Amino acid sequence: MTAELGHIALIVALGLSFLLAAIPMLGSYQNNLLWMRSGRSLATGVFVFVGLAYACLTISFMESDFSVAYVATTSNSMLPWYYKFSAVWGGHEGSFLLWVLMLAGWTFTVACLSRSLPMVMVARVLSVLGFLCIGFLLFMLLTSNPFDRLLPDTPSEGRDLNPLLQDPAFIFHPPVLYMGYVGLSVNFAFAIAALLSGRLDSAWARWSRPWATAAWAFLTLGIALGSWWAYYELGWGGWWFWDPVENASFMPWLVSTALIHSLAVTEKRGVFKSWTILLAIFAFSLSLLGTFLVRSGVITSVHAFATDPERGVFILGFLALVVGGSLTIYALKAPTMRAVATFGWMSREMFLLLNNMLLMVIMLTVLLGTLYPLIADAMGLGRISVGPPFFNAFFVPLVLALSFLLGIGSISQWKKSKGERLANFLWLPAVAAILMGFAVAFMYGDSFHWKGWLCAALGFWVITVSLRDWWHKANAKRGSTFSQLFNMNASFYAMMCAHVGMGLTVIGGGLSSIYSVQSDVRIVPGDSVSVGAYEFTFEGTEGVRGPNYVADRAQVVVSRDGQEVATLGPEKRRYFSGGNMMTEAAVDSSIGRDLYMAMGEHLGEGAWAVRVYVKPFIMWIWLGCLMMGFGGFIAVADKRYRRLKVLRPEAEALNPA
């Protein structure tokens, strides 16, 4: 019964989505306040019914109801309860339901938190979101219903959740990532509503900003979690593989990073209006493209779901409709939006424009590298793949350029900055960053490595400029500088936090790539292997038993200069269901370096193939991402987004501008 209830709830949600897409939108053109107001109740209805469906699926998982086909393929009665709970998003159908739940959730949140917006705007935004709900719910009901039954041949046991996914990070990574992915739909809806109204002023930008920032912050954390997970779970020691699915989440991130910066310019200075709109459309389109790449089976990837061409065709059609439709509206309406303000060559606007261009070029390289194999295949040029060297060749210099400009841009002024002032401001952070770069470059590695120096110096540059700016702003205020340091508005802390995070990520990514040392060796108990300054001694293996697997766990003692610094226990697991082998790497993390060990195959007579790494600064990557995401949430919490209420919004609704 539970599954049928869930199925019915989805159908009801679809019906309500149709109403949501139509009634408030019509109301906004007919000036019918009642119709427009219905948007909030309908949005709540969609959320409640999708939530109900989701709850039903979760119950089926908790009860291990293997008559539900999806449960039978992604769960197993031996799974611990928390993996049963999260196995709901362990396959295509359920993860898509989670996706739709997030969309309904964001729609509901917009309905709740839009009291200060004009009713026309709210109605149109909710209708656009309702339209997206229709697309995704139809997709689910027509091609990937998670509630399909396996009757009458109900299996007595489920096939199990892929062992790769049986990890605590799996509980957090997909929901957080989807929050970000789907959150971009809100900005898309705001952009379309703005185009329809022709209303694209700084008030509009101020309404959009917290949504864009929130989605971006979730996306940042989601991607970082995924990268950290891949690092310790896959046993390859890498943290970014330029895998098509990683790229699929990274492209919307790049565009939404551009978007939050461009929105700032639109709000403060009233320029870049149509560009901002275009970015909002692109960001969401790329998140749809990502869905297509992951779920149509067109690519080979660790994330790819089992394939079904019908699904690919549906998403591609929906993608074409959304992109084509929104760009048509854009083409018709955007020329009416004119910026009147002008700005100098050395202005904050100009640096933000450069930031946007660099981010877009990075996005285009990633897009090209990701799609080229598909295009070549479709054109009959053969099966090809594009390797990481292509991506790195562009990504690394462009990110370094971005960091360099970030330093200057973040302290420049709107409209016009004097070069002299910038120089006065920046020489100290520049000198500090250069010296810190040298310190790091000489501390690590056998010889001076200019690339290491450059990455470290530019990363520190972003940080030192932010700190200099903080000090300067506090100094300029009345009262003691020290107490003023803690008396800035939230937006400033948010920006500083995110920029310092970016600096840390640049340092971590650059240095861990350059100074990592790796060794793949055959090892027998009692042997030791030296990697960098560390000596890893393999003492042997012991058998351990988990809830649904047995494992060989190695005992490894790591020492440096004869001093024991860590013990590692990497495992080789065999899961009972399916007999899958899984590597569980052991990592000893600290702020300066990670010691990493993963077991390969058992080579017989106690000998094992093992992979050992020493990776300096790698934690800084995720620490930086955490700060970026945290910065985003501080920005969303800024009071000023809630202070500016439109007086009597209902009255304005009757007289739209």
Next chain:
Amino acid sequence: MPMHPVRKQRLMIVLFIVVFSSVAIGLMAFALSKNINLFYPPSKLVNGEAPEGVNIRAGGCVVPGSVRRSETDLAVRFSITDGSADMPVQYTGILPDLFSEGEAAVVNGQVQNGVFMAEQVLAKHDENYTPPEVAEAMANASAETGTSHQASCEGMDMSGNKKY
């Protein structure tokens, strides 16, 4: 007639964007042409259709009984097949968890003297997944030889139809 400053600035920015993005796209196309790895099925490799000393990608099923580990280090040899030809592969390092005989694998590396020197070995990541390149290569090979292989590797070694 002098241009309006707003328009002039807009023109400059547009020109800058056009030049900047043309250069970027040109560089991208160049870098892309240097970094693509073509996929070859074993039958083409054995026929010598793949260039030697160039990074390429190959894939097929690991021939049962072909995996030979070195006694002293991490060197390993095995053969991959698409059902009509076997290609020997040499690799040094750790094989992925789901690598095993009779299963699909994809290798990246170069052909040298008729042996595929792999720098990377990728196995399928769950039991029900065959990389599309491999499935296609298997299907093509069976279409050419007229045998009825299934596109999955299990189908091949279960059938006992060891034509290779």
